[in-house]
Amino acid sequence: MRYASLARVILSTALCGLAATVSAQPNPIQMSGIPRPDANLADEAITVRVIRGSFANNVTGHPVELLAGDDVSTTMTDGEGRATFTSPSPGVDVTVATTLDGARLVSQPFAAPGLGGVAVLLVGAAGGGDVGDATADALPEVPARPGRVAFAQDSRILIELGEENVEVYYWLDVLNVEDSPVEPETPFEFFLPTGAQGATILQGSSPRTLIDGPRVWVSGGFAPGVTPVLVAYILPYSGGTLALSQSFPADFAQLLVFTEKWGAIDVASTLIDRRGEMGADETGGAPMLWGSGGTVPAGRLVTLEVTGLPHHNGWPRIIALSLAGLIVGVSVWTSKGIGGHDPASRRVDTLQGRREHLFTELVKVERQQRLGKIGKTRYGTRRAELTEQLQSVLRDLDEGLSPDTAVSAPSTPAVMT
Template sequence: MPARPGRVAFGQDSRIMIELGEENVEVYYLLDVLNVEDSPVEPDTPFEFFLPAGAQGVTILPGSNPRTLIDGPRVWVSGGFAPGMTPVLVAYILPYSGGTLAFSQSFPADFAQLLVFTQKWGTMDVASTLIDQRGEMGADETGGAPMLWGAGGSVPAGRLVTLEVTGLPHHNAWPRIIALSLAGLIVAVSVWPSKGSGGHDPVSRGGDTLQGRREHLFTELVKVERQQRLGKIGKTRYGTRRAELTEQLQSVLRDLDEGLSPDTAISAPSTPAVMT
């Protein structure tokens, strides 16, 4: 039977789910598209929506209607909708770098009720001006991890749904600064000569100052990286020693940043440019 023009809406079990990934959140749109007519209908406007900026790894989930299609950030369903429910199941990831992530999405059909589920982890939570009820579900209820839920009233097609996820676990800036510095140091291992007895020890040059300790730790990191490249240090010892030095360096860099004079600003030893 050919589809006729008509309207569809999202069923009451349609929901948005947010789960924690590795420096990203996984977002799931679990949508039941409801056609209450007794014959197929095709919406007057195409059933399509565009995912938020920064969305990666867009995936059509198993169980979604086979006419669900994706092209970059665009998601759409081709053709009409049969009577009853048509599942449209899509997932993607959004990277983040701080403790808060906000994103917005509009949908091509009405929600009778907005439902958002969020993985419960630490202080992680989700907020929206459209959410006016909140609750929590234990692992025994979800069959997996505990979840937080938020519910709101009806949301018409085309209205922007903005969600703000807070309490996200994230690394502070120092590990990233150290990682970038180490990238240069690792390259430098191949071009710096081994330090002979006539070299100047950064510790003696800097005394017991933080700058001197910083230089000493960078030098030790270079040494460890060189040993690892030459196979002169075991994998376990390398990992342990590198972690110790990195932790100590992070502490020194933090102390330097907490109010010492401008001439103690953070800087790694000069290294050749790293091309990526």
């Protein structure tokens, strides 16, 4: 499975590294630096609150930086300890930071918001010391209380084209807006669609994410903020259309679907009401189609119909496989008839195995070329190599199976009288 090009572009807004401990009372240090989507903020707004040790100690009139690549914007905190920025460009990776009492406080990277805003808390040590010293004195853990979680706005489904299959990625940011850990009243689990293969947990997912066959679940409660649940799987198809149906254990703030653009490929759903395209210059990789919709409640079936998939008629493949089987059968019968397990027969067996391997590789290269998965230069070079090797094997087989090289039975020695 290729977890690279499209996944790397779209999944670049990861929110990971949640604090490991949760206190009996809200511990601001454990919430420091975690971006939180906030629908109550204006669109494209980014607010940064700076405090010392507790929510009672706002840091006012203090400079805060918004960093987007090499660009740095600076704003002073107001009377409530908040600095407010506007997204430099929605979707761009940004961080916020400040230096407080000699300690550098930096948030996790996040995507600059478009719809709604993002709030970030930066917490310095209460006594002006190292923040790390304060975390060592964190209050003991307590069991999570019953509550609800939802998928944050950046949660998404990604579909990338493979070879006679699609690769499906679920990038789910599970959001707990409470100040203490919560345990969903119903288990946080879901089952992948029928036919899903190769399910795996992606790097950056919460270590409590588990997979067993088609079942995906998260063990334990959810800490305040965002818990990333990142999984992927392969879904084979045999025609030009594929239907994917999935229900999820939490509400989507908005449904967001990205699909690798290729030929006439398209994705439709009754839950999608807005659509668009992104060019390669915008994604930094493959061009993409996107679709979005409104809130989707937990348990509702999300059905996506993917059309325009590249595929091949099955009859040529069936015929080819049948002919290959016939060739192998005849070759085996012939090889047995000319010497059984002597050295010449073993050599013929080896050549026949080599021939089948080269045929398979040649078919694979041709398929990659049709799907655009291999460059023109690499395709020409690889095809020439395989063709040359195949011709050599076929020549050797012709010589090995010719009557002149057949191994005859040993003659009976003459008896002297």
